[in-house]
Structure formats: C-alpha cells, structure tokens
Amino acid sequence: MNDADLSRRSFVERSAAVAAGALPSLGPATPDSAPLKVVCVGGHPDDPESGCGGTLARYAARGHAVTIVYLTRGERGIAGKSLDETARIRSAECESACRIIGASPKFFGQIDGATELTHGHVDAMTRLLTAENPDIVFTHWPVDTHMDHQVASILTIRAWLTLTTARLYFFEVDLGSQTEGFLPNTYVDISSVVERKKAALFAHVSQDGKGIWHEHHEIMAQWRGREIGVPAAEAFIHLNRDNQNLPSL
Ligand SMILES: [Zn+2]
Incomplete structure (x- = not known):
C-alpha cells in the first residue's frame, strides 16, 4: 500500500462516516425512533424517482411517511398526444412508481413547460407543505437548465422558509445536462434499494425510464457511490439552517 492508497482509504472512511449520519433516521433502527414525514417536490413525473428514489424508498421501508409532490403531470412529454391524454398516462405512471417506492x-396542478413562479403559487405551495408538516424536504437544486425544475425548487424554498423545523435537501437530475454546479455535502448509500429505484424509474414507460437510467442515473449512482466507498449512492446538498459551517464566529 502506498501513500496514495492510504490517503484515499482515509478519505473514503471519513466520507462514509459523514454520510452515515448525514440524513436523520437512516442509521441503525432504534425502537423509540418516531416516524418522520418526508416530502419530495419534483418538476415532472420521474424527477423525484431519478433524484432521490433510493433515499425515499429507504425511508418508506423504515416506516416513515413519504409524499411525492409532482409540480406538473408531464403534459408535454409524449409526442402526438394531447396534454390531457398525456397527463392521464403519466399520472398513472407516477402512481405506479410511488407504489414501488412506498x-x-x-x-400540484401546474402545466409541463409552462410553469410559473407567482405569489399565488408560492402561497399554494406554502399551504401544501404546511399541511404536510414535513421533517425533511427534498427538491431540485435551483441551478438547472430546465425552468420547470427551477420553479419547483424556488416554490419549495419559499414554502420551506415558513416552516420552522424541516430540513431542506436538494437532489440532482441528469447531472451535466440539467443540474449544474452541484457540489454535494450529503450522501446516502442506496446499494440495498437500487433495484427498487430502477423499478420506480422503469414505471415511467412513456419516458423510456430504462434509457434514462442507463444514460444518466446508473452512472451517477455508481459515481456518487465511489465517492463514499459503496456500490451506489445518491448525493444531496443540505441547506443548513444552523450555524455550524463557520466555526468560531
Ligand atoms: Zn424534469
């Protein structure tokens, strides 16, 4: 073993230690751990599954309540079909994917490709998240080439600002072609649920979920896994509300 091996091993061990405690209630089960409420807001059908389907599946498997909010029904996602017909098909795909994840x-009721950031939509998202009363919120990283993703992110951020205790985590989708400038600070090992994540993505038959997995998210899962020394991982940016990042100030 040379010095490079040693430093890499210590980096991986340190990273894995950080990752293990990064998201609440994904460590070893404790009998008195109260169920959490987890809410994920995505722009289109298949975005939440792509960005954090493995993490959501792990939470659901541990008995926590998971809600996925789709900003749109992906109305413009099937060529040659009307918005209404596409919405019906893709809503059913969302329901199948959610069953797989648990x-x-x-x-939310906005329209694919025509999403809007307005005070009225901020109020509606705030009402929705307030009613859900989540402990953990996931949404898109706001620096993204797709405006629908940005709208989902900013609406969620604005709603989250009114919540007092929820933790906010940003996920990545199609890194390199959609999510930009994403430097994760939180990792979740999804090796045990990667087949479930794939199945949820594959439920989006109209979108070639298999193709999306092979082109983007399989590579991302492996790469993020290598960063913490596991076969597959999802990566997040935790927007920290406490003041732990700048010590001694
Ligand atoms: Zn999308």
Missing part, C-alpha cells in the same frame, strides 16, 4: 403521490 410513497403517496400528490399533484
């Missing part, structure tokens, strides 16, 4: 779907 989540409850909710539809």
